[in-house]
Each structure stands twice: as C-alpha cells, then as structure tokens.
Amino acid sequence: MPAAPVALEPMRLALVGVPNCGKTALFNRLTGSRQKVANYAGVTVERKEGSFVGPSRGQRYRLLDLPGAYSLTPTTLDEAITRDCLLGRLAGEAPPERVVCVVDATNLRLNLRLVLELRDLGMPLLVALNMSDLARDRGFRLDRQRLEQELGVPVVETVAIRDGGERALLERLEALPPPAARPAADWLDPTFEQIQQTQREVRRILHEAGYTEPARRRALQRLDELVMHPVAGPAILAALLFFVFQAVFSWAAAPMALVDAGVTWLGAALHAWLPPGALNSLLVDGVIAGAGSVLVFLPQILILFFFILVLEDSGYLPRAAYLLDRMMGSVGLSGRAFIPLLSSFACAVPGIMATRTIPNVRDRLATIMVAPLMTCSARLPVYALIIAAFIPNRPVGAFNLQGLVLFTLYVAGIVAAMLVAYALKRTALRASYHPLLLELPEYKLPNLRNLMLGLWERLKIFLQRVGTIILALMIVLWFLSSFPAPPTGSTGPAIQYSFAGMIGRSLEHVFAPIGFNWQISLALVPGLAAREVAVGALGTVYSLSNTGDDVAATLVPMIAKSWSLATALSLLAWYVFAPQCLSTLVVVKRETNSWRYPLIMAGYLFALAYLAAFATFRVASALTT
C-alpha cells in the first residue's frame, strides 16, 4: 500500500473564535481525552493542547485551544494571550502553522469580523462553520460556497455536538498552502473607521452569501423575560443556588455511605489480615483512615462541579452576572466577578484563574483576595463531618436542618467576602469606574460530552491529590503520631506521648482560647497543605488515640462524644475563613507576581478566622452552659 510521505513533526494548529462559538466542543471532539491542561509561561491563563492523528495520511496534529476573543485588540488577559500567540509575540510559544477559526452559524454578524481580522494577518486560515441543529431548525440560510468565495478562505461545516465534518475539515486544512512568512509583527490596532469598514464588509459578505439570521426562539425569549426579570430573576438565582447546595448534601448521601463502607471494610480486613505491628498500624490508621476519610467526599465534590459545569455550559452564568452587577457594584466588585467567585465554591484555584476575564487589574485583585472566602469543596469535608456529628438530621419545613446549617455557612462566607471586598475597594484597591459590557449568549442544552470530560478532569485532580499530597502527609503524620513510643507503664493512648502529641499540645496554647483541643490543633497543621486534609488528620489522630478494637469505629461518633458543641461551632467558624490552603496562596503569588498579596491574604484570613472562632466559642459556651 503506497503511503504518501508524512512529515514527522506534528503540525501545530490553533483554534480561535469568539467566546460561546462552540470552540471547546470542537476541540473536545477532535482531541477526545488526549488533552494536556497547563499554563502559558508566566501567566495563569490556562493553556489547553490536544493531539490527534489525521484520517487520511497519518499526519499528526497538535491543536492549541486559544482563549476566546472578540478581537485582536484585547480587553482581557485571555484576549491578549490569543493575540500574542497568533502574532508570535509569546515567549516560549511557536506561532501556529495553521489557524482554524470557529464561527457560530447562528450568529455570523458577531463572529465574522474576527475572521476578517485574522485573514488580514496573512496566516493560513480555515473557517469552521459551527452548524448547530438549532441553526437548521430555525430557517437558517447560507450559501457556503459563496461565503468561501467572498472570504477567500476555505469554509467547512462542522456540527460540533455530533461527529462528522472533521474529515472534511482536516482534508481542507492539509490542502492549505504553508505560511508564507512570519505573521505581521508590525500589526496595528485598527482605527475606529477601519473597524466600521470591516463591519460593513461583514454585512456585505453576508448579504452576498444570502445569509438569513435564524430567529431567536420564542420559548427562549420568554425564558429570558423570566430569568432577567428585575424581581423574579434574583429570586430564581437564589432558589437555584439553594437547590444546588441542598442537592450536594442529599444526593451525595448514598454514594458517600457506599465509599465509607468500602473504606471501613478495607481497613478492618487489612487489620485482621496483617500481623499486628507498625506496618499494620501505618496502613490501617495512617493510609486508610487518613486518605479514606477524604475520599468519602468525592461524591459531593463531583455533584457540585456537575452543577457548576451545567450552569456554565447552559449560558446562565453571564445572566447571573448581569443580575448581580448592581449588588456586587455596591461593594466595589464587577458583575463579572460572579463567575470566578462561583467557581471558587468548587475550588479557589480555578476561581482565581478565572479572574483573568475581569479586564481591570484592581477589580481583579479585589476578586482574587475574596475568592478564598467562598466555601470551596475542600471545606465541605470539614463542614460535613462536624454537621453530621453535632447537628441533628431532622426536617425543618420542606428542608433539612443539616442542609440549612450548611447553607448558612455558605452565606457566612459570601457575606464575609462582601465585607472584605468593600473594605479593600475603600482603601488599598480604590479604583476609578470600570465599565461592564457582556455578551449574554443564547441558552443551550449542556453538551454531555463536555460535561463528562469536565467531571473526569475534576475526578483525576481529586484522586491525584488524595494519592499524592494527602497520602504523603498522612504517612508523615502517622510517623509523628506513633513515635516515640509511650514509656512503659503509661496509661493514656500512645499518641499523647508522640511528637504529634507534643506539637498538638504546644499549639493548644494558641488555640485553647477558641476552644480547640490538642487533636484539632494538630490536625490544622497538615491541613495547611489542603483544607480537607484536616479531616484525614483527625481520622488518623483519633484512630491512634483509641486502643485496639475501636479502630474501625468511624470519626463521627468519636468527635461527637469528645467535643463540646461550642468547640464544634468554633471550628466551623474557623473554617469559614480558614487561611490554610497552600495551593491557593501559590496561585495568588503566580497570578499577582509577588508575595505581597498572598501574604496579606494569609494574614487577614488568619486574623478573621481567629476572631470569628473566638466570638463563636465564647457565645456558644455562654449559651450552652
């Protein structure tokens, strides 16, 4: 079988498009799960690259998914990265050899100007016309060949949510002439007159190609009437968020019980099977009791991410930003801050990275500084543990008391964030006025494939954490907790005499005023690496505090009988602020390029946590005695 000679080097492709054009769906379809997510050198803009092999001649491709951009004149860091990459101005990033510009067929008026801007750069360009089923269903008309003629670049139809179209796309891509020269390094931002000329050219081309814009669907317009209603809109938003947090608690109950039972069974089986001794204790008390108690929260984290991904994919989030703009404006934040802050409910790290869509530096910094106050999923294990141990599981009206307490904790985080933002914008980050200009994309059904890939990514990250950082810390903690061995003739549990016991007791001096015993004080130390590790640490500490047979007993009843309610509430209050998350601080450092902001952040969070826990403990102690 004769094969055409194939270049050994994979061809570098870049995927460009305005936000919401269906670019990510095409990227996912072309590359499947062969994706690498990293950062561009020096900035926290996420760099997504995937590889695949072409259908015809075995040509390999490396596809770079550039951040969505409306224009080559950037207003956000995302757009700046896209421009710099295309113009070859990005250090450590070779400019792409071919550019694929994805355009949404239902909204060519908005999409085509970028195509003309890219075409004029003189790079080999191909237009992927994203034909959603929506477009066909709604009386959309377009002469593709004519469009191709008018644009002077190949136009290929793709249906981003179904297979098909890629083959044609790649064949046309391979037929493109190679880049003639380096893209215009002297590219200048167009003048206003030039922009208007380009816009007129877009309209002329669309007219020539017989383009009829599909009508917006009546049902969706009615939905917007409701969702963006000045009164009903915020009510719907509040109800939606409340539902998500209730679901995180109630839907996860069954799978969590299953994971818990599995971990307990494994621990008991291993305990019985291995000869008694140090190895037995390390595996059962250290690894399984420690890492297992964090693993239990996987279902809740996946459910939370599921909802965030659905909201993101459906087009609802920008509407929420619109609804909240005034409220967020009252504390000095932009409505745009809503999206990063919502992501921070899952994890502050992606949340802080998402602040790159906020155009102004001071707005962005203020958002970064309050992002860790949003209740991230790593706090969920701590909340869930304490709530399960101390808050009765009984119905309150249509709701559940445990769910209500959890909701209150989330609200406390939000209120704290607003107050901090207000204080920051009044003082250090005082800034002049910043505009809001936001596209509200049409609603669409979330794409199942994107949803699954997104959840899969989260699952991988979580398991990697459990398998690496958390596991390692658990083992270290086990050593600290097991050595030195108690002196002969001692009566108390062995851990009291260990290094961990000593550390815990010296820290207790600091934390006793807020009601923490030495076990909690000790658990806060490995909790520095990641908040949820505190739960694993408590698992290890309490597991080692018990003698022999109680090992299999779970943590919940154990803390329920050894802590007072005031201590439990104080720990909850501590965790509303809880500065201890190294990954967040590292991301803030990288994001702001200095240690100043992470240090300020850690300092103010620690102070607030201590104050809040102190007040809570004193009030609760007074009320419960």
Next chain:
Amino acid sequence: MSPLRFSLVADDSHSDDTVDRLPSVPFRILMPPVSLSSLRKGARGTVSQVREDPQTLGDEAQSTVSRRLLELGFIPGEALEVVAETWPGGDPMAVRLGNTLFALRRREAGAVLVAVEGC
C-alpha cells in the same frame, strides 16, 4: 428580521459618506437620535452613531468602550431593542442588537446614539 439592514449595507458599500450620518431609511424616524442610556425597557431603534468614550475597558490604553462597542456590532444602521432592566435603578440593562443580547451599564450605553423607532 428587518430588510432594512441589508439595504442599508448595500447602500453604504457604494458610498463614500462618513458613517456618522443618519441613514436615509425609508420609514419614519421622527426624533433626533437619543442616547441609549436614556431608553427604557421595550424601546426599539437603530444605532445612528457611537460616540467617543475614552473610558478604557481593560488595562490597555487601546481598548476603549467605544472600540469594543463597534467590534461587537454597534454600528450605524443596526437595529436594537432594550429587552430588560434590573431593579432598582434599571442599571445595568440588557440590549438585543440584531440577534445577540448584551448586558451593559447605562454609563457605557451613553456612548451609543439611537434613532428611536415609532412614537
């Protein structure tokens, strides 16, 4: 949607006039153009001009509100409609431009002059 836009486009492509002029549309525009920021929910019209608004939209000096408005398609002759306002104060507002919906504050909307339809 309205056939108006296409005929306008065709007109413009053959003319050397500045784009700021009011398009000579074949139906009644009775009032002089008003600022988009003064329009309430339900108001319809066509863009007649985008004024210079030096407010930067990001941290780079080139990215001004006016530039981004033009890039997003707020160019003379485009039909728009105010479809929603928030409460209280009606700020920000949501505007449908052609087939796309945008959220913007009244202050940004001040840069867009609109020939209001009807009355």
